[in-house]
Amino acid sequence: MKKTFFAQTVLGAVLLFLYVPIVFVVAYGFIPNGISMQFTDADGEFLGLTTKWYRQIFTDAPSVRSLLASFWLSVEVAGLATGISCVLGTTAALALHKWRGRLQSVHHALVYTPLIMPDILIGISLLMLFVACRVQCGFWTILIAHVTFCVSYVAMTVLARLQDFDDAVLEAAYDLGAGPMLAFFKVQLPMLMPGVVAGGLLAFTLSIDDVVITSFVNGAGTNTFPTYVSSMVKHSKNLPAVFALSTLMLAGTCALVGVSKALVNMRQRKMA
Amino acid sequence: MKRRSRLAEWIVTTPSLAWLLLFFAVPALILLSFTFHGHTVNGGVAEGWSLTTWRALADPDYPAIVWRTIRLSFEVTFWCILFALPCAYAIARLPGRFRALVAGAVMLPFWTSFVVRVFAWKTMLHPDGWLQTCYAVFVRAREWMCGWLPESVREFLAWSGLVQAVPAGQSAATILDSETAVVLVSVYTFLPFAIMPLYTAAEKFDFSLMEAARDLGAKSFYAFRKIFVPGVKQGVVSAVLMVFIPMMGSYVIPQMLGGTDCVLVGNKIFMRAIQNRNIPHASALATLMAFSVLVPIALAAWWRRRQDLRDKKRLADETDRRMAMGGAA
Numbered sequence: 001m002k003k004t005f006f007a008q009t010v011l012g013a014v015l016l017f018l019y020v021p022i023v024f025v026v027a028y029g030f031i032p033n034g035i036s037m038q039f040t041d042a043d044g045e046f047l048g049l050t051t052k053w054y055r056q057i058f059t060d061a062p063s064v065r066s067l068l069a070s071f072w073l074s075v076e077v078a079g080l081a082t083g084i085s086c087v088l089g090t091t092a093a094l095a096l097h098k099w100r101g102r103l104q105s106v107h108h109a110l111v112y113t114p115l116i117m118p119d120i121l122i123g124i125s126l127l128m129l130f131v132a133c134r135v136q137c138g139f140w141t142i143l144i145a146h147v148t149f150c151v152s153y154v155a156m157t158v159l160a161r162l163q164d165f166d167d168a169v170l171e172a173a174y175d176l177g178a179g180p181m182l183a184f185f186k187v188q189l190p191m192l193m194p195g196v197v198a199g200g201l202l203a204f205t206l207s208i209d210d211v212v213i214t215s216f217v218n219g220a221g222t223n224t225f226p227t228y229v230s231s232m233v234k235h236s237k238n239l240p241a242v243f244a245l246s247t248l249m250l251a252g253t254c255a256l257v258g259v260s261k262a263l264v265n266m267r268q269r270k271m272a
Numbered sequence: 273m274k275r276r277s278r279l280a281e282w283i284v285t286t287p288s289l290a291w292l293l294l295f296f297a298v299p300a301l302i303l304l305s306f307t308f309h310g311h312t313v314n315g316g317v318a319e320g321w322s323l324t325t326w327r328a329l330a331d332p333d334y335p336a337i338v339w340r341t342i343r344l345s346f347e348v349t350f351w352c353i354l355f356a357l358p359c360a361y362a363i364a365r366l367p368g369r370f371r372a373l374v375a376g377a378v379m380l381p382f383w384t385s386f387v388v389r390v391f392a393w394k395t396m397l398h399p400d401g402w403l404q405t406c407y408a409v410f411v412r413a414r415e416w417m418c419g420w421l422p423e424s425v426r427e428f429l430a431w432s433g434l435v436q437a438v439p440a441g442q443s444a445a446t447i448l449d450s451e452t453a454v455v456l457v458s459v460y461t462f463l464p465f466a467i468m469p470l471y472t473a474a475e476k477f478d479f480s481l482m483e484a485a486r487d488l489g490a491k492s493f494y495a496f497r498k499i500f501v502p503g504v505k506q507g508v509v510s511a512v513l514m515v516f517i518p519m520m521g522s523y524v525i526p527q528m529l530g531g532t533d534c535v536l537v538g539n540k541i542f543m544r545a546i547q548n549r550n551i552p553h554a555s556a557l558a559t560l561m562a563f564s565v566l567v568p569i570a571l572a573a574w575w576r577r578r579q580d581l582r583d584k585k586r587l588a589d590e591t592d593r594r595m596a597m598g599g600a601a
Contacts, residue, residue: 006492007362011374014359014463018381021392021460025384028395037395092288099281107285110292116513116569117562118521120538124545124558125299131317131551132302148295151288180280211387211524216545226387233528239391246388253383 022250029053029244037239053244064241070228071245077139077224078207081146086200088147089154090192096155097162114152122149123216130217137219145217146207153206154199161195306555315549325552329560334540338560341536344451345519348458352466352515353508355459360470360507361500365479375471378464386461390528393457397448397529407447449531457525462518466511473507474500506579509572517565537561 030049031039040046056064092111096104114122126145130137169191173183189196211226218227229242307325310318363374381389397403418426447453477500485495501508523538530536535543537557545554 004362004365007358007365007496010355010358011362014355014467015374015377017460018378018463021389021396022381022384024396025388025392028392036400037398038400088288088291091284095281095285095288098284103281103285103289107289110289110297114292114296116517116565118518118538118565120521120523120541121300121558121562122296124541124554125303126295127545128303128306128551128555129295129299144295148291151291155288205382209386212521215542226385229385229387229391230524230528232391233394239395242388242391246384250384 026247029247034240053240070223071225074225081207082200082204084147085150085154085203088151092155093158111155119212123213127216138222141217145213150203157199158195303555311550311552325556348519349515351459356466359467360474364474399446451534453529454526462515465514469510470507473504477503
């Protein structure tokens, strides 16, 4: 065990480093003084904790209304972007998997390049498109931008799944008289579903968390949760409410992952 | 039959191809074309082609910002790889059940919003906070150590910007609104992205090679450096790209934590595009960034191809040698 001692110490320190801010995100949601953001007053006296920020969120208090509006806008954009990019990403992966040729090499380059370019370049170039076409930025431009960067992630995830797909299954379906549509919807798509779901989850997380691209194409006044939070750098009255809402989101995500893990386990046990 | 397949290919390809052409390729071309125009006072793009925008990039402001962006990207990449290597090694050597758990634990912080995490750092780094106290001690220690260095080395460090001198008379610089804060939080953000590819490579690594090296008398660290690190070099290249490229385009972290001194190319693009509405300048900076990102990608691709060729050649040589030996016997 001695031989990995040093590496394990580094790993422990790194995990600590990664988790300290998360602990503070949760703690700041209970802070009484939202202006100074210190747990102690000027004399170093501990001020105690409060649940008033949570109460504000649950009662939809006026002070947090724009924060909650931005949060629901984020959910809406992420949901729609996930849906659209799942369809586009899956068809893209199918085409890239099935055919080779000049068309597909152009297609592949178009799908792959957004993955290796810094986000900001996608944001600025889309802004240039909207400027050139004189489009007013708002909900639809945000949605278009989110779909554009999500498609590539979904396509790559589904493509990885397709690499393990046994094409003989499709041949069997054809031999049994299925047409290409029936074979796709009844045989291939159900087998690809885990890949599509994984890609969709990735797209949803990326979309709901995106601040760089959105801040270029959101226009004045339309804010998703991340751009709303980053605009609070200058006027941070509701900061603890942001941390409280993030804690709720974290708890929600943990619960979702836990439930889905339990469901998968149950299913596996039933199958065994 | 052939024509039908061709039609099917077009039908399946068109949705994603059309979307990406319209919203990725065309915007990139528009952006490129804007760089060959001047700008108008009211925030528009001037008529007629000109090179004024490209010439304006020589403005002393811009090269300094580009240099700072490149330097910080290297710094952050260096720290990320330095910490990620032992982490990947330690995770890969854990017993099977713990391995997935710890690898998951590395990614778990990403279940909270990125902006919120940066904001938590901003609050933690507040001048009245405990991290500021730690930083003041660190600055004092660094100054004391720099005092031992020869004058020429100190001058070089100050010139390259690697160590900023604390102006005389000031107690200690604040960590918030400084380059240090940007590096710290960038390392925090990108470290998991460096650990993951390294861990994937380390999982496939044959650790009995390390035992062998140690049996032959190598010290632990020597074996780590000479056997493990070269063994996961593919992972190292991926990890470097995963950190370096987003760092070159970084703009949220310097904006929130860097203050006025730590403006990077990303911030400048945002400023020019949104705040002072100089579309051509923003486009030119973005083009510059795109090309500077392509350089490391092309280098990595070239290196990978060379490795593949070398492996193939080695295999072929080995086969030849065996055949020759077999023939002799």
